[in-house]
Every structure is written in structure tokens, then in C-alpha cells.
Amino acid sequence: MSIPPDQTGTQAGLPACVRHPDRPTGLSCTRCERPACPQCLVDASVGFQCVDCVNAANRTVRRATTVAGAELADKPVLVPTLIVVNVAVFLLTVALAEDVFGNDRSAFFHALTSYTPSIAEGQWWRPFSSGFLHYGPIHLVVNMIALWFLRDLELLLGRVRFALVYFLAMLGGDAASYVFGSLGAEGAGASGAIYGLLGGLVIAVIRLKRDRHTLMTVLGVLALNLAISVSIPQISLLAHLGGLVVGAAVTFGMLYAPPARRTQWQVGTVVLVTIALVGLFALRTSQVTDEVFCTDPTALECFITTR
Template sequence: METCVRHPDRPTGVRCARCERPACPECLREAPVGYQCVDCVQEGQRTQRRPVTIAGAELGSRLVVVPVIVVINIAVFAFNAYQAQSISHNELSQSFVDWVLAPVLVQNGEWWRLVTSGFLHIGFTHLALNMVSLWIIGRELELVFGRLRFLTLYLVSLLGGSAAVYILSASGAAGASGAIYGLMGALLVTVIRLKLPLGQVIAVIVLNLALSFSGLLAISWEAHIGGLVTGAAVGVGFLYPPARIRNQVQTATVIGVLVVLVGLMAGLGSLQVVDL
């Protein structure tokens, strides 16, 4: 009598339905057709293609990027407040002064402010509103886009908002709203791509843009418009390519958007800053 390939001391009259090797009951698992040995089951799990979203992200991924970004923003705010010895006036800290987006200083070579300013907030209310918005919008988008694509979308949108401030405004700016508006733009593209109802998303975007231009609050409309347009552009490049060339098109989209942003900043400079 044949013996189990994994347990030579165990005689068996049963074979694996896939590899046809003899196997004892302990080494067999129920399959759609018959029984398979544990080796074939493991091999099937390795070679089986996992379902992906329209952006190419694996379904069922755990949320990671959004919580990390929230923690980073809170940590930066806490550091600013500690330096300033004030929660309500954390903008008086040296780190805030060194990182805030000031077009005249960016024009003089301090380019890091285009990114660092996106992690600064003026007062706790500003921080809370942006982090709540990030949590609400970002959770769904991270699952659709996947961790790396979502992080790329967030950072490129942040840069798009900062680029618009640099080109169009002479005053400084701080906050994650440029990146969050980028997420709104990508969310709009996602809803269109999935052919879902547009009413709520458009209403939220229009309401927020109306507040941006109302003059009632100290809001940087330049960052909002720049982030929104950039996020929508990245969203189109991430969500619409066919699966066979998805990765190439997504990479080209990011590079293309970055080239455009850098080109606009280098070519136009800060239109509101006068060289002395």
C-alpha cells in the first residue's frame, strides 16, 4: 500500500486531486473539486491573483497612511505649541517661522517651505478641522488608491496647493487644506469613474470653495484651487488607465504633474513678490 508523501509511516489509499501524490487525511484539505494536499493548497494561494480596485490596490488593505499623517500633523502642532509656550498662538514658535510658506523666502531659495508648510496649523481649531476632514475623506480614498498611491496623491496635492500660493499670493500660508482639497478633487474623479451619484461630492466642494472666496475667514483660496486641480489631475491618471499599462501611466502622471508644477514655479516665479 502507498504511504503519505509527508508521513512515510502512514499508509493511505487517497491521492491529492491536483498533484496525484498519496496523502494521509491529516495532509488533505477540501477543495472545490475533491481534496488537495497542503503543499498544493499553499501553492494555489501563492499563485492566485488577489482582486484589486480600479486604481490597482489590493482589496482588504489595512488603513495606515491616513492615521500616520494625522499623527505627524498633531506632533508638529504639539512641537510648535511647546516652543511657543502657547496652544492658541503656536505660530509664534521658531519652528513655525522656519517652516511656514512665505513666497518671498521661497523665491530666495527656501524651497522646503513648499512642503513643510502643509504640516503646520494656526491654532487647535485649524488643526482639528483639517484632521477631521482628512480622516473622513482620506479613509475611503486610501482603500481605493492603496497606501503608496494615496501618499503620492496627498503629497503632490500638497505641493500643488503650495505652488499656487507661491505663484499667486504675496502672503504666507500654512495648513493641510491644499492636500485635503486635492483629496476632494480625487474623490470627485473616483465618484465619476465608478458612476456613482455626484450630488453630495459636488455640494461639498462648491460649499468649501464658496467659503474660500467669501472673505469671511482667513483662508488661502490659492492653496485650495491649486490642491483641487492637482488632486483631480492625479486622480484621472491613477483611475482611468487600462490594467495592462496602469503602473506606467500612473508613474508618468506623477512625473508629469511634478514637472508642470516645478516648471510653473520656476517660469512664473511669485507674481505678487517684487524683487528689490
């Protein structure tokens, strides 16, 4: 339907357009009934509405959201960004070590790993920075492929909630290694966060009431990954389990929050999990400071675990 031309021209006695006072018009908005010229009217389902009413209606229309309260999105943004950052950090470590398969042979790499004695001494950034380090290209590729296949969780949770699950799971993996792992262990890798997303995926499948086959497939993938973690000594099972538990717990709080109090429940979940993790780090730090630990990660009594 096209807007009818203003047949009145400049006839005397006609009201002026509310947006263009110099334009007399015989037309009006079917919603607010204010006079409007053809330029200021938009074709509506019934008659024509002025652009002010159309804009006001667009602002008040409720957009569709997921069960987590996130607005529907067409494609993920954080997952590709995380992959780019991980690859960039890997390339930097390769350049510093001048070795693709031995990219951990630099002081920079070891300054960012999750190393218990250094964390206990106050280097608080290590649990986060270690999540962007990888031992060699295979370690990197495996983790980034897994992260890409979990990208739909970002669409379900929304960017902020997804980021919270990812980084809290990363912190949870490091907390498990820090509290229960060997004193001289040095760890790196994004698997703690990725296992957290796997745990979140299990919760999402149950919450969305997907078919039994889908649930069994997800559980099968999770079981296979845990079996690999157990069978390879260099892989930190503790980091994987810590990330898995934290990721599942935070996602549970995100997806099962009552709609009427969704924000309070989700914020409360994040706060409680954060307090618990900080408490674990604080408790273990007080113990580490009283122990004799390895100060040289290259010494024979120390060993490296990958995540």
C-alpha cells in the same frame, strides 16, 4: 468533512508520504496525485489536496481590485497616520510656543512655513513641511475632520496612489501660492492636500457612476468650501485651488487609466504632474531672486495666510 484516517498503518508495499518519507500511506492528493499522509492533506471541494498544492493555488488566486488597481482593503491606514502626524506636529509647536492658540509664536514654526523668499533661497522642504503646520486648534480640527471624511479615497486608490495624490496636491497648493501669491505671504496648513482629495472625490464619483444626488452633494460641499475660502481674507484661495486642480488631475489619471496599461498611465500621470510643478517652482524662483522681498515675516508689510 474530516480527513479519513490512514487505515494502512505501516503495511509493506505502500508509497511513502512525499513530505514525510518515514510514513507509508495509501492516500494521495486529488490534484497532483502524489502520496500524502493524513497530516499533509487538506479538505477540498472534491477530495483532499496536499498542503503544497493548496499553497500554490493561494499564490495564484487573483485578488479583487478596485477600478484604480488597488487590492480591496478593510480599513484605511494612511489617513489615521497623517492625522496623528499633524496632531503631533501641532502639539510640538504648542509646547515650543507655550500657547495653544498662538502656537505660531516660535522660530521653529516659521522655519517650516511656506514662505516665498525662503523657498527661493533654496529651503525646498517648506512646501511639504508647511502642510503639517496649523494656526491654532480650530484650524487643525477642521482640516483633520475633513481628512477623516475623505478616508474612503484611500480604499479606492490604495495606499501608494493615495499618498501620491495627497502629497502632489499639497505641492500643487504651494506652487499656486508661490507662483501667483504675494511675495511676502507666509502659509501653513493641510488644506491644499485636502482640496486635492476633494477634487479626487469628484472624479471618483463620476468614474464610478454614482447617482446624481451623490455628485451634487459632493459638488455642493466643494462649492461651500470655496465660498468660505473667498470670504475669509486670511485663507489662501490660491493654495486651495492649486491643490484642487492637481488632486483632480492625478486622480483622473489613476481612475481612467486603461486596465491593460494601467501602471504606465498612472506612472506617466505622476511624472508629468511632478515635472509641471517643479517647472513652476523653478520659473518663479528665477523671478523672486530679482525682486525685493520681505525678509522678516513679522513685519507690517508681510501677512500670513492659512490653508
